[in-house]
Amino acid sequence: MNSARKRPVGYEQKLVSNLRERFKQFGYGNHDRVRMYGDELELTSDPVESECGYVVEGISRRSGKSRKVTLPLTVVQMVTGPSRH
DSSP states (O other), X not given: OOOXXXXXXXXXXXXXXXXXXXXXXXXXXXXXXXXXXTEXXXXXXXXXXXXXXXXXXXXXXXXXXXXXXXXXXHHHHHXXXXXXX
16 A cells, blocks of 8 residues: 555645745845856846756856856755745
């Protein structure tokens, strides 16, 4: 007998949507400006999950080129950790 509980339809989509909103609350949404890894970026995407964590795309202020960067683990932990409301 399989003891794993089935998740309701739409559970994954709601989880992804909630995470996206939490990242935006921390300033990591499309059109936000952030300083990471020694560069200032104008974000051109919302964070998405990847093999190496969560990534965002942005335009480097220094070079003017598009970059895809992995969000720092501390940011991901703050966003994906339990809510403190």
